Amino acid sequence: MTTEAQEQGAPLVVVASADAVLRHPEAGEHLLTEIERGRAARFRQESGRTDFVAGHVLVRLCAARLLGVPAAALVLAQECPDCGLADHGRPYLPDHPGVQVSLSHTRGVVAAGAGHQPVGVDVELAARGGSLGAVARRVLAPAELALVEAAAEPDRAFLRQWVRKESLIKIGRATLDTLGRIDMSALPLDVPAGAPLRSRFEDLHLLDWTAPEHGAAVAAVSTARPRIVELVPAG
Template identity: 65%
Template sequence: MHDDTEAGRRGGGPLAVVAASAEVLRHPGVDERLLTDGERERAARFRQESTRQDFVAAHVLVRLCAAQLIGTTADGVTLAQSCPGCGKADHGKPYLPDHPGVHVSLSHTKGVVAAAAGHRAVGVDVERAERTGPHSEVMERVLTGAELRLVEKHADPQRAFLRQWVRKEALIKIGRITLDSMGAVDLSALPLETVDGVPLSSRFEDLHVLDWDDEKHEATAAVVSPDAPRVVGLTDLG
């Protein structure tokens, strides 16, 4: 077994990547055989083929990301999930049974997936903008008053809303907040704008928050961790 703690000291913070589902599924050496029987059973339950592919791509990408972090191959990474509420293994927080010192997170939306892997807790989320934009009742439910004012006066309210949304989803995945507390957590002090596509780094309490826009895929993403995350490309993953 790899010494994941030592690897973390050598390699720095968590890795995070966003890619199109189709690109992930075309990555060299990648196919659905990387998934466990349970994951394949879950994938088969999706009615739409595109949604099934997003699920598969996210579960493949997180293996690629973890493999790059610890210096192994994707077929050497087993992914499991566990729900602390009901105890079932077909949903819940993902983890690597064979590498307990490695933390992982994944996300998928329409045609785009994200993954992150690090040696301390990490959460990642990605979303694509909807043509209709966010509904006012949704914004009022998940944003504080200060956040809502920033979003409403922004030149691109939909992108500004997504910025806060993915941040809060990433915080949920790391266990810092819950769905019920999204609207009480204020991130209005964090900057909203990236410059020339460069990832935007900020802090929330003791956490590093890294935001970026993937213009190619019209997606907005965020990753949070106690360690400073690094954004990598799909081609950087073995």
């Protein structure tokens, strides 16, 4: 079965509220593995648990749309490259080694990506507590920091660079320790609400957008051009 994404060779990226994901007709904790259910049960706050479950459901829905199969047919696993444990780390589909997946969740909003090429996604709320402060100086290159500090809204400018860099971590091109050595200052910081911005960074396609309905900044990166799709039931 050939899907539209396969025809275009584009990784799929979806952003939705956690509540919308869990209202999807295919959603449910029955999709989760025993390890995932155990992790979900350890959250002290119900909101954190909901976001975790929604993120792990959404990545299955995204991959299911890519492959043209029911979400229930997919098993999601994780493995940490540092310690080898299976309760955290980069997600993958053991039964579909040719498919790459990524997920992210923040308060009430989740994002996921799936493709036949490496893909990384990150989502963060635009309304955040605190300020950029020492965090920006630790994770931004000097030229990036100068642009952020000169921006009309430095916190929002930092958030844009942050989701970009987090997406690089998700795709395996960076770590928290190396973020400050990656310079993305040539990319524009001004991303209009609802208007995705496409750019290139080295060999990667970068897709930035602001989701005003969620109050969130989103970034997706892949070796192919990512494509935003809506959360809809399979048809």
